[in-house]
Amino acid sequence: MLKYSAFGMEHGHYDKLSVIFYDQGREILSDYGSARWVNVEQKWGGRYLKENKTYAKQTVAHNALVVDATTQYGGDYDAAEHQHSDAHFFAATDAQFQVVSARDTTAVPGVAMQRTLALVRDARLPYPVLIDVLRATSATEHDYDLPFYYQGHFLQTNVPVKVATTERKPLGKAHGYQHLWFEGEGVAAGPVQFTWLNGSRYYTVTSAADAKTRLVLTRIGANDPDFNLRNEAAFMLRTRAANHVFASVLEPHGVWDGTKEFTTGGFPTIKSVRVVAATDEGTVVAIAGANGLAWTLMITNRAADPQAAHRIEADGKTYTWTGDAALRRE
Template sequence: PRILYNQSEIEAWKKDPQKTKEIEKIIKQADSIISEPLYVPDKEGDWIFYYFCPKDNAMLKPVDNEKHICPVCKKVYCDERTIAAYRTVINNKLDKDAVTVASAFAFTGEEKYANRVKEYLLKLAQLYPLFQRHDRWGRKGIFAVVGGRRYAQNLDEAVSAISLANAYDLIANAKCLSFEEKQTIEELLKNIVREILKYEVFHGGKNNHQTWFNAAYAVVGVATGDSELIKESIYGKYGLLWQIENSVTSDGLWYEGTIAYHFYALEAIQYTLDAVKVIGWDFSKNEKLKSMWLGPINMAYPDGKFPVFHDSDPVELKNYQKFYLWAYKYFGDKLFARYAGIQIPDVKNVELKSTNLSGIGVAVLRKGKNNNEICAMVDYGIHGDSHGHPDKLNIVLFANGKEFLLDPGRISYSVPEYNTWCRTTVAHNTVVIDEKDQQPATGKLLFFDDKHDYSACLVSVDSAYPGYILKRFLVLTEKFLVDAFVVSGKEKAKIDWIIHCRGNIAESSQNIAVDYLGNKNGYQHLKNVKKLLSISEPVIYEINQQDKKIKIYFLNNSDSSIFTGSGIGYHLKDEVPFLMRKKISESAVFITVYEFMCDSDIQSINILPVFEKNKKLQETEAIALKISFSEKTIELGFDFREKVSKLETSGKTFERFFFNIKQ
């Protein structure tokens, strides 16, 4: 064996007392597997997410091969799509079991384990040519260009091929395998990846599917001694080196903009690198490759958790310790050991600072120390391809040890709400125009500054809504965040500013229930809606999250309607409050101040005019704020325009931005 383990590693494991229990566990699992008769489905499988109840997002349970039940709502599914998805569940388990049983052979040398794996692989060799190419949308044959044979997509075929090749590699020297049987199995493995290679062009080459295709080429190539497949995995048209240059941003982040898919792609890359290392190919000096383990660190909140941008899930850095252990061994960088949970003297974690991740297009603002670390992020950059969401200028906020403003991520591909909520603009902390979703867009950074007292940025996008320019200016201090959102257009429209807040909203008694805010584009999921009857300046809300809280000040509220209610968070039963401001106008300026102190210290907030050569500018061009505290006053000036010039407010002259503290 050379891939999953080599012989020297196997012998070292057998001699290591700390590995004894792990080996015993593998053998016990293998014994349980081979005690059952081998059943291999002789029909094609379908997409795994079709084996979930769309109402409850619960994985179904088989009553038998033809009947499946939701463990939550008890609905029974007998349709062909569900049955085919169950075949995929079985196939996934068979592939995983093959690796377990083959590992038991590697550690014991007992032929009974190798015999079971051989039986499985030879059975697949018989069935594979009989499977019809198909995809999860029902297309068949040559029309299913992104589909598969045994599985419904090439991605699953690639993941399967890696497991099958690893299993074969572990039993290749078993006495029970004849030369002809080896040839048959190797031809099976090659046929699977040749089929993938034939259709890979239809996937575009850039996304995470291709990363797994490359891993399959590498692992199967090494397992079967096929040098052309190995070369394809690294140097092919869409090989690993091409992907590193085209799919990894300058920040070391996967271009799809989601932490979940960053590490999913990284897992495949590790398979590829492990496989080609067997033949002496080493890429540990490639700095852009190495940056893929550094990039996510800069995206983490102070507590190590990640914002759930785009098609991602709520995860944290420590969930990926095994990735950093792999990186430590491969690159030899002691920094990675820290994130693998290994304490090394004189090696510290990366110091997290405010930064503009220009490649992916996320501005990260950080302030505070120790237990008072605060972080705000705004997503202004690349859309993220098929895993991106219509959410330009979406923000998230971490303060007082908690995430207060959140992005729902993807919830699950198996529920309708993935499309009707997660992939809508109103599900995010941004602006919606005419209750429609943004178009896929890429924004830009106009300003970024990080000083002792503040971190600030100005971002803009002009293609999310044709005819409208959106701009967002953020200023973060240890005590508060100023959020100025500007919408500029030529035609009157409904402009909705919305945030989704983790915690409980201390609501005004002057609210009236509203039936609904809309019936499509995500608005149908906004529930428990109430409208504020009396609007003051400012309107103040308090968000309580256990023993932590923040205060939110709405300013510039003339001609606005303000609503509260609840939307969907990280899962279907996760009810998250929202705050929405509505205006009907050609343009709007929404000013919000988030105060982090448990005991409020803000006494007043005033909006001040800004002048250029004694001419007062419109609020969509520039504004100033005066925030008064009990012992000091902070003055801020904002120039929202593309081209800056000298401006004046309250006797202060500035360009783009100023921040002044008066004791």
């Protein structure tokens, strides 16, 4: 699910272009929701808790792009109430390649965002995978954080992470960061891979990265003296740039059966994600994996038009496609 609606009156959250993913009847990438123990007397009579404003509504509490560690619209209700994101395009007639895209130019002054999600089925993969491409553009440099709140147990990452094992400190001081524990950080040396286990299935996010990309591990629960918040984990892709594309593939894979003490397919098929080009014309992402898997995803950054022809030259190649998005498989 890609969220690009209006603010939602006084119940709204500052979460434009946030993503939620479900599988096995479970939340895999989750939305925190509200900080409220409904009708539980011990938790402030079951009403909304103060952490609803200080954490749950903040942008960093969602799988959404955070710019300069601040909340969208500056956390201002009146500003957010009169703005919204816009649908870019949507296509679901091809069951093997379903795609949705939305844009926002109002949430962060001076920063335009476009996020595109594609659900892809392939005979070489046992389950559909989610391709997530988020492009941010600005005339000036910013600190960009993209969190992924995952449900399940962390297994492995290919990034060497220095873990905070003997002390804990908050990730920041405001805009929801004060409620996140800093648990570790590492610098990417290539595409980032992060794997966890949820239910009977493994999940791996493979993300494009360069030498400036950092992987930050965090967990909800800092500055929470009444233990009102759920202690859920996230990993965050962090970089500094003016224009940047976060491109990732979320791949469900394998089987884990605790009753039979049996597991298989615990490692992902997708091995790398690379941003080939990102221009005003379009974004091109290359995805590679085992068994000869090679995909090229091409997305228009122009106005949506299912009949428009597009052309981008990059890496000594020419990429052409017709319509809002196309996926080439090899």
